[in-house]
Amino acid sequence: xxxxxxxxxxxxxxxxxxxxxxxxxxxxxxxxxxxxxxxxxxxxxxxxxxxxxxxxxxxxxxxxxxxxxxxxxxxxxxxxxxxxxxxxxxxxxxxxxxxxxxxxxxxxxxxxxxxxxxxxxxxxxxxxxxxxxxxxxxxxxxxxxxxxxxxxxxxxxxxxxxxxxxxxxxxxxxxxxxxx
Numbered sequence: 450x451x452x453x454x455x456x457x458x459x460x461x462x463x464x465x466x467x468x469x470x471x472x473x474x475x476x477x478x479x480x481x482x483x484x485x486x487x488x489x490x491x492x493x494x495x496x497x498x499x500x501x502x503x504x505x506x507x508x509x510x511x512x513x514x515x516x517x518x519x520x521x522x523x524x525x526x527x528x529x530x531x532x533x534x535x536x537x538x539x540x541x542x543x544x545x546x547x548x549x550x551x552x553x554x555x556x557x558x559x560x561x562x563x564x565x566x567x568x569x570x571x572x573x574x575x576x577x578x579x580x581x582x583x584x585x586x587x588x589x590x591x592x593x594x595x596x597x598x599x600x601x602x603x604x605x606x607x608x609x610x611x612x613x614x615x616x617x618x619x620x621x622x623x624x625x626x627x628x629x
Contacts, residue, residue, distance in 0.1 A: 493621055517625060517628060532546075533548075548581050549582075550580070551575060554608060557608075561616065563601075594618050599618055601616055
């Protein structure tokens with residue numbers, strides 16, 4: 450059972466994500482702690498972090514990990530509504546990570562649609578930063594993202610209501626190439 454404070458919080462989040470979202474921003478203002486913005490490509494930024502050498506590794510063996518990032522914000526408040534990032538898994542597969550706000554309807558997952566082809570990510574976890582879903586990217590999705598200017602991300606706010614958020618693909622081709 451939800452208490453009044455929880456109910457008010459959920460309603461506030463749902464109202465916030467119901468307001469039109471148009472602003473796309475690269476990671477220039479959203480790089481996570483310790484990460485450095487290496488380059489910007491249209492609406493995407495390449496963000497890298499150097500991981501220190503682990504136990505048993507030599508001191509000069511720090512590893513650099515990079516991803517490309519884009520955030521959509523709510524126009525009036527500047528609140529981040531969606532973060533999209535792409536990086537490579539240890540097995541060399543590109544992974545699309547979508548972080549949506551708390552308060553979404555979890556059973557529907559998070560759906561990315563490019564060129565009218567929807568792909569749904571199951572939500573794997575939620576934290577204070579939002580709810581996260583990941584998609585192992587197939588070549589068809591990568592090519593669709595390279596060949597289109599816009600896509601969309603759909604999140605459900607209730608079992609019967611989807612919120613459609615814009616996904617800019619401006620600069621995606623160069624940003625993705627910078628990861629390889």
